[in-house]
Amino acid sequence: MFVLTSSQMREIDRKASQEIGIPEVVLMENAGFCVFEEIRKDFETLDDKNIAVFCGKGNNGGDGFVVARYLAQVCPNVKVFLFDENVTLISKVFLDILKRLEVDVSILSEELLLSLKTQRFDIIVDAIFGIGLSKDIDGLYKKAIEYINGSGAYVYSVDIPSGICSDSASVRGCAVKANKTVTFVYPKIGNILYPGSYYCGKVIVKDIGIPEKIIKDIKVKILTAEDLDISKFYRFPDSHKGDYGKVGIVAGSKYYPGAAVLCSNAAVQSGCGLCYLITPQEALYFQNLRKPEIVVLPLEGKEGVISFDGFVKFDEYLAKFDVLGFGCGLTKNEEVEKILIHILENFQIPIVIDADGLNTLSSSQKAKKLLANYKSQKVLTPHYMEAARILGVDVKDVAKSPIDAATKIASEFRAICVLKGSRTIITDGDEVFINVLGNPGMAKGGSGDVLTGIILSMIAQGYSAFEAAKLSVYLHSLSADILLEKKAMQTILPSDIIEGLDSAIRRLIEG
Numbered sequence: 140m141f142v143l144t145s146s147q148m149r150e151i152d153r154k155a156s157q158e159i160g161i162p163e164v165v166l167m168e169n170a171g172f173c174v175f176e177e178i179r180k181d182f183e184t185l186d187d188k189n190i191a192v193f194c195g196k197g198n199n200g201g202d203g204f205v206v207a208r209y210l211a212q213v214c215p216n217v218k219v220f221l222f223d224e225n226v227t228l229i230s231k232v233f234l235d236i237l238k239r240l241e242v243d244v245s246i247l248s249e250e251l252l253l254s255l256k257t258q259r260f261d262i263i264v265d266a267i268f269g270i271g272l273s274k275d276i277d278g279l280y281k282k283a284i285e286y287i288n289g290s291g292a293y294v295y296s297v298d299i300p301s302g303i304c305s306d307s308a309s310v311r312g313c314a315v316k317a318n319k320t321v322t323f324v325y326p327k328i329g330n331i332l333y334p335g336s337y338y339c340g341k342v343i344v345k346d347i348g349i350p351e352k353i354i355k356d357i358k359v360k361i362l363t364a365e366d367l368d369i370s371k372f373y374r375f376p377d378s379h380k381g382d383y384g385k386v387g388i389v390a391g392s393k394y395y396p397g398a399a400v401l402c403s404n405a406a407v408q409s410g411c412g413l414c415y416l417i418t419p420q421e422a423l424y425f426q427n428l429r430k431p432e433i434v435v436l437p438l439e440g441k442e443g444v445i446s447f448d449g450f451v452k453f454d455e456y457l458a459k460f461d462v463l464g465f466g467c468g469l470t471k472n473e474e475v476e477k478i479l480i481h482i483l484e485n486f487q488i489p490i491v492i493d494a495d496g497l498n499t500l501s502s503s504q505k506a507k508k509l510l511a512n513y514k515s516q517k518v519l520t521p522h523y524m525e526a527a528r529i530l531g532v533d534v535k536d537v538a539k540s541p542i543d544a545a546t547k548i549a550s551e552f553r554a555i556c557v558l559k560g561s562r563t564i565i566t567d568g569d570e571v572f573i574n575v576l577g578n579p580g581m582a583k584g585g586s587g588d589v590l591t592g593i594i595l596s597m598i599a600q601g602y603s604a605f606e607a608a609k610l611s612v613y614l615h616s617l618s619a620d621i622l623l624e625k626k627a628m629q630t631i632l633p634s635d636i637i638e639g640l641d642s643a644i645r646r647l648i649e650g
């Protein structure tokens with residue numbers, strides 16, 4: 140499913156009306172009716188409800204007038220509150236209809252808002268701002284939104300909760316906290332990314348009659364099972380371990396031995412033929428937790444951290460790997476930088492760089508340049524802070540526009556970027572997929588190491604870096620969601636996510 144920006148939505152509306160000739164009033168009528176239908180579906184009866192519809196002066200308010208008209212046909216207690224009578228031309232069509240039908244329409248003022256505190260509404264429709272929100276909310280708008288949020292009513296937002304920026308999902312001053320948001324054509328970024336997604340409640344996407352053929356060149360999509368290629372999950376009866384690839388992992392230190400264990404355990408659990416772990420000797424005290432299928436190549440370290448001299452002894456192994464993982468739990472120092480540069484200068488293996496690999500990259504101009512020119516597939520898996528370090532910006536800037544940040548990293552390094560967060564973004568610099576599975580039980584140290592292991596395993600099994608990243612992000616979150624059916628968020632551990640991959644893969648295959 141596509142995800143739109145406000146300008147893409149406007150362009151779609153423009154094409155529908157100007158090129159195809161669907162009148163804008165028809166689109167508005169359809170939009171309002173869709174919202175009404177959703178409300179009608181949710182309640183057994185509406186005639187005993189007190190309903191308020193708050194309408195702004197833009198077209199979002201116009202949708203609200205349509206909703207109010209339909210509601211007034213089935214409920215005698217519908218009140219419309221208008222912020223400004225100076226509404227758009229199309230909205231005016233519907234405001235005039237309401238007036239002719241003698242629906243209760245009032246212009247909102249501070250006094251009126253205050254008097255509403257003694258009334259109880261069962262249902263409130265928020266049609267104050269949609270994709271046209273252009274500045275932070277203040278004054279009477281702010282007070283009305285605070286009133287709606289404190290009202291105890293069941294709240295429907297039209298298109299997007301008022302106060303949420305449709306392009307960044309940020310809260311502009313304050314925002315309506317809806318129970319349900321009915322959006323049109325396709326969801327907007329503000330409906331999908333956080334914090335906007337939280338304010339939306341349940342998101343319902345409705346068709347308002349815009350022909351699909353005019354919706355072109357949309358690069359952002361929600362990641363669904365349909366976007367995944369599972370053809371390589373089929374195993375031929377006469378296959379052997381060599382058919383499923385060799386993963387090499389450079390990870391761990393005496394400080395973070397668990398990162399290496401989680402990453403390599405995840406790799407073997409997700410199907411690669413062989414997995415080699417290059418890790419300092421001092422990181423091997425987690426022996427009992429590591430899956431026995433992993434081949435360990437103990438490295439002579441320096442004070443518990445990998446050393447360049449120790450690492451180059453494994454060059455001949457590196458040449459045999461189908462994919463190399465670099466970074467989990469390595470720590471950051473000059474030796475790690477030297478090793479990363481050595482790999483980038485001397486090998487051409489598909490590489491997945493995570494954690495300390497990314498931190499090393501962000502402070503090494505030489506490694507950055509080499510990586511950009513590295514002639515093999517690359518996946519970078521930063522979380523927001525690591526992405527900020529790579530881009531040399533504040534983490535707030537990444538949070539404000541994560542799609543832009545991920546796209547920039549992917550373009551700069553000609554890599555696949557997996558920007559990890561509550562909505563992980565996967566991009567090759569052109570197409571963008573937003574993962575909407577997963578739960579806060581995954582917000583624990585070690586989750587990222589597990590994801591890296593899965594990506595490595597998928598590349599080893601023959602998937603392209605982009606396909607592997609999509610598939611792995613999906614399976615990682617699906618595993619956590621399946622675990623949530625039996626476990627509390629607090630007790631779901633990254634190592635459980637590894638074990639849960641079995642159910643996740645089976646569920647994905649079975650559909």
Ligand SMILES: NC(=O)C1=CN([C@@H]2O[C@H](COP(=O)(O)OP(=O)(O)OC[C@H]3O[C@@H](n4cnc5c(N)ncnc54)[C@H](O)[C@@H]3O)[C@@H](O)[C@H]2O)[C@@H](O)CC1
Pocket residue numbers: 149152163166167168170195196197198199200201202227267268269270271272273274275276277280297298299323347
């Ligand atoms: N043909 C179309 O364009 C369609 C549009 N539709 C609806 O129209 C909406 C977009 O309509 P508009 O572009 O008119 O935008 P909005 O209705 O979101 O709001 C724009 C108006 O609000 C004002 N405004 C913005 N931020 C403000 C703030 N913080 N404080 C005070 N005033 C502020 C603007 O000056 C402008 O007057 C969509 O979200 C959707 O609900 C639907 O009817 C479907 C068809």
Ligand SMILES: [K+]
Pocket residue numbers: 199265266267268269296297298299300301
């Ligand atoms: K709204």
